Amino acid sequence: MKYGFAKRVNHMKSSAVRDILKVVNQGNVISFAGGLPDEKLFPVQEVRCAFDKALSEEPKVLQYGETEGIPGLREKLSERMEAKGISRYPENILVTSGSQQAIDLFARVMFNPGDIILTENPTYLAALQVFQSYEVNIVPVDSDEEGMTQVDLEKKIQQLKPKCIYIVPTYSNPEGKMWSLERRKQLLRLAEKYHTIVFEDDPYGDIQFDESENVPPLAAMDDNKYVVYTSTFSKTVVPAMRTGWITGPYQIIRMMAQAKQATDLHTNSLSQHALIALMEEFDLDEHIRTLRHAYKERMLVMKDIFDKADDLKIQYTEPKGGMFFWVSMPEEVNTTALLNEAVSNGVAFVPGTPFYVNQPAQHTMRLNFTNAEPDMIEEGMKRLIDVMKNRRGLDETK
Amino acid sequence: MKYGFAKRVNHMKSSAVRDILKVVNQGNVISFAGGLPDEKLFPVQEVRCAFDKALSEEPKVLQYGETEGIPGLREKLSERMEAKGISRYPENILVTSGSQQAIDLFARVMFNPGDIILTENPTYLAALQVFQSYEVNIVPVDSDEEGMTQVDLEKKIQQLKPKCIYIVPTYSNPEGKMWSLERRKQLLRLAEKYHTIVFEDDPYGDIQFDESENVPPLAAMDDNKYVVYTSTFSKTVVPAMRTGWITGPYQIIRMMAQAKQATDLHTNSLSQHALIALMEEFDLDEHIRTLRHAYKERMLVMKDIFDKADDLKIQYTEPKGGMFFWVSMPEEVNTTALLNEAVSNGVAFVPGTPFYVNQPAQHTMRLNFTNAEPDMIEEGMKRLIDVMKNRRGLDETK
Numbered sequence: 148m149k150y151g152f153a154k155r156v157n158h159m160k161s162s163a164v165r166d167i168l169k170v171v172n173q174g175n176v177i178s179f180a181g182g183l184p185d186e187k188l189f190p191v192q193e194v195r196c197a198f199d200k201a202l203s204e205e206p207k208v209l210q211y212g213e214t215e216g217i218p219g220l221r222e223k224l225s226e227r228m229e230a231k232g233i234s235r236y237p238e239n240i241l242v243t244s245g246s247q248q249a250i251d252l253f254a255r256v257m258f259n260p261g262d263i264i265l266t267e268n269p270t271y272l273a274a275l276q277v278f279q280s281y282e283v284n285i286v287p288v289d290s291d292e293e294g295m296t297q298v299d300l301e302k303k304i305q306q307l308k309p310k311c312i313y314i315v316p317t318y319s320n321p322e323g324k325m326w327s328l329e330r331r332k333q334l335l336r337l338a339e340k341y342h343t344i345v346f347e348d349d350p351y352g353d354i355q356f357d358e359s360e361n362v363p364p365l366a367a368m369d370d371n372k373y374v375v376y377t378s379t380f381s382k383t384v385v386p387a388m389r390t391g392w393i394t395g396p397y398q399i400i401r402m403m404a405q406a407k408q409a410t411d412l413h414t415n416s417l418s419q420h421a422l423i424a425l426m427e428e429f430d431l432d433e434h435i436r437t438l439r440h441a442y443k444e445r446m447l448v449m450k451d452i453f454d455k456a457d458d459l460k461i462q463y464t465e466p467k468g469g470m471f472f473w474v475s476m477p478e479e480v481n482t483t484a485l486l487n488e489a490v491s492n493g494v495a496f497v498p499g500t501p502f503y504v505n506q507p508a509q510h511t512m513r514l515n516f517t518n519a520e521p522d523m524i525e526e527g528m529k530r531l532i533d534v535m536k537n538r539r540g541l542d543e544t545k
Numbered sequence: 546m547k548y549g550f551a552k553r554v555n556h557m558k559s560s561a562v563r564d565i566l567k568v569v570n571q572g573n574v575i576s577f578a579g580g581l582p583d584e585k586l587f588p589v590q591e592v593r594c595a596f597d598k599a600l601s602e603e604p605k606v607l608q609y610g611e612t613e614g615i616p617g618l619r620e621k622l623s624e625r626m627e628a629k630g631i632s633r634y635p636e637n638i639l640v641t642s643g644s645q646q647a648i649d650l651f652a653r654v655m656f657n658p659g660d661i662i663l664t665e666n667p668t669y670l671a672a673l674q675v676f677q678s679y680e681v682n683i684v685p686v687d688s689d690e691e692g693m694t695q696v697d698l699e700k701k702i703q704q705l706k707p708k709c710i711y712i713v714p715t716y717s718n719p720e721g722k723m724w725s726l727e728r729r730k731q732l733l734r735l736a737e738k739y740h741t742i743v744f745e746d747d748p749y750g751d752i753q754f755d756e757s758e759n760v761p762p763l764a765a766m767d768d769n770k771y772v773v774y775t776s777t778f779s780k781t782v783v784p785a786m787r788t789g790w791i792t793g794p795y796q797i798i799r800m801m802a803q804a805k806q807a808t809d810l811h812t813n814s815l816s817q818h819a820l821i822a823l824m825e826e827f828d829l830d831e832h833i834r835t836l837r838h839a840y841k842e843r844m845l846v847m848k849d850i851f852d853k854a855d856d857l858k859i860q861y862t863e864p865k866g867g868m869f870f871w872v873s874m875p876e877e878v879n880t881t882a883l884l885n886e887a888v889s890n891g892v893a894f895v896p897g898t899p900f901y902v903n904q905p906a907q908h909t910m911r912l913n914f915t916n917a918e919p920d921m922i923e924e925g926m927k928r929l930i931d932v933m934k935n936r937r938g939l940d941e942t943k
Binding site: 210243415 | 546549552553554557579581582584596597610645649653655657675678679708742770771785786787794796800806808809811813814815816
């Protein structure tokens with residue numbers, strides 16, 4: 148039988164990253180493809196104690212919970228954001244099933260078909276997927292290594308009257324980019340001038356390699372009027388618990404809570420209680436420092452190998468945090484074609500193409516450096532460099 | 546600042562049930578309002594052991610998981626459904642964040658604005674909310690105590706060419722109704738004849754008071770062509786873990802998985818691993834028998850009190866399972882007005898009105914009998930009967 152689907156499914160594509168992951172997980176491939184934290188660094192025993200503590204309390208922790216999130220967790224989130232300079236009352240926070248759901252619920256309450264959304268290019272693949280499923284028009288803004296450029300941004304805001312500007316300004320996915328303070332301020336000034344909502348997606352902000360770096364999130368510079376800010380415990384605690392949050396103007400958060408009620412009633416409340424217990428019994432910030440240190444070391448292993456292979460003529464900017472290296476190969480290289488060779492040679496990455504709204508740079512790729520341990524990174528990079536060199540050789544003999 | 550929301554938010558209303566619950570939870574009110582299982586019957590120690598076991602395995606249980614659900618859980622679900630006569634491969638099962646998300650994802654991939662959905666009337670409030678948010682037209686079908694009546698159903702299928710027929714045929718919410726075998730077969734015949742999808746929402750099927758009753762789910766009589774079937778662990782294990790599932794034709798389940806990927810990546814996978822451990826270490830069916838027994842006893846306490854108050858001229862059908870009594874008072878009574886008096890008198894229920902697609906019977910109400918223990922049910926019913934009697938007195942002196 149043929150089933151009549153909704154029109155919007157024409158805009159739904161399976162994520163290339165996840166499809167690759169499925170193949171890669173089956174073999175003996177060292178994968179730099181997924182955006183996975185390292186499970187060996189998970190605080191497993193602490194999570195175990197946290198669940199044990201949560202389950203030693205009232206059986207009520209296993210009952211239906213509030214759509215907005217467990218009040219105790221929203222208080223803790225309010226405190227943690229305050230420490231980053233983001234002052235928001237617990238009432239302005241909605242707990243979500245990962246920050247992915249925060250993006251989806253925001254789109255659900257804000258976007259009509261045909262609305263304009265401004266983004267970086269490339270940008271977070273799964274945000275593009277969400278936006279496309281709401282049948283909006285995504286328009287990229289010219290950007291350089293410091294963030295969106297002001298002239299193109301203002302021109303597009305004036306001409307297109309976008310519903311929202313979506314950005315990942317801190318250790319971005321896929322580019323590992325850090326927006327400068329000046330560009331953050333410029334964007335905020337334009338948001339205020341033209342009354343435009345900014346969606347600040349910040350899953351990686353805590354994975355910061357230089358502890359002295361002190362560029363605040365945009366939300367910290369906004370009076371809770373224009374910036375909607377989301378983050379998650381997926382990178383700092385564990386992904387499996389699917390717990391993120393979003394904060395912003397009360398009207399928007401309230402409307403998103405109503406949408407969430409119809410979507411899944413509420414986020415797993417046992418996990419929320421366990422996260423409260425975890426933060427009470429365990430020094431999460433110390434754990435985050437451990438992650439920063441470990442991931443920085445891995446990033447440097449990867450960087451070092453690239454630096455030594457300078458005959459490959461690849462380009463990258465050293466990431467100051469987060470989970471990704473964004474690499475440009477010489478323009479004649481097609482990284483999607485290269486991926487097949489790489490997988491045959493026991494290493495995987497994500498080609499840059501799917502991260503682009505349009506005009507993809509086919510010679511780009513994203514490499515994750517957090518999932519594999521340093522010796523595996525060395526081995527995987529050795530395999531990758533071999534493939535890159537062979538490819539270069541092929542290109543040159545053409 | 547005024548924020549420009551999407552058009553679809555005009556169709557989003559906060560659930561009356563949840564809004565009432567918020568007030569009720571604060572006071573000394575005995576609530577028959579929520580659809581809550583009794584937390585005193587939760588298998589807390591077993592859940593605790595299950596998490597402990599899951600967390601003693603590989604740290605991988607805390608990593609990102611498959612969008613479709615953990616394979617081991619889908620296998621267990623396939624086996625459990627097989628025991629109900631529903632033969633479905635694990636590949637045809639999608640694990641969801643509660644069955645609420647199954648409804649939402651189904652609507653998301655199937656419904657265009659203006660599509661026609663046939664439902665019972667009254668029916669599950671939060672399904673109506675989801676459907677309305679997709680801007681469809683919901684059309685009720687004439688029903689009696691055995692289910693939808695065939696003449697009206699066939700007429701409406703022929704005239705309106707609905708995209709889907711949504712039903713809660715087993716111990717329904719709010720009516721506590723059990724569809725007869727004959728009506729189930731009739732509906733299936735019509736679905737086949739007119740190639741119409743049936744969405745069978747079955748959260749309560751396991752809460753069955755007469756163990757000899759043997760009316761199969763519609764999905765058990767369908768060759769996985771027309772029936773999409775959803776259920777949940779919320780009533781049989783605990784609600785907090787937000788784990789449900791949906792099964793149906795592979796094309797539909799596959800499309801829903803793609804939608805889910807953009808919505809929340811995957812359902813809390815630690816909870817999924819814990820559910821596998823729970824079912825391995827613990828006799829879930831024995832626990833379900835305990836619940837059936839306890840909830841039947843409570844239903845009988847409520848029924849007995851209604852039976853003794855026959856001067857109130859209320860009508861109801863004794864529920865054969867599930868969690869709800871559906872009560873009709875004399876037509877001149879408005880139960881929404883009565884609710885205020887009831888809450889003042891220390892007892893709460895849900896007025897019937899919000900469960901209706903249209904033409905609400907304002908003299909109806911839904912009473913939950915699973916959350917309170919028998920002595921509290923007695924006390925709550927005493928308070929409710931007092932309010933009903935006073936109201937009757939007021940009506941008569943008018």
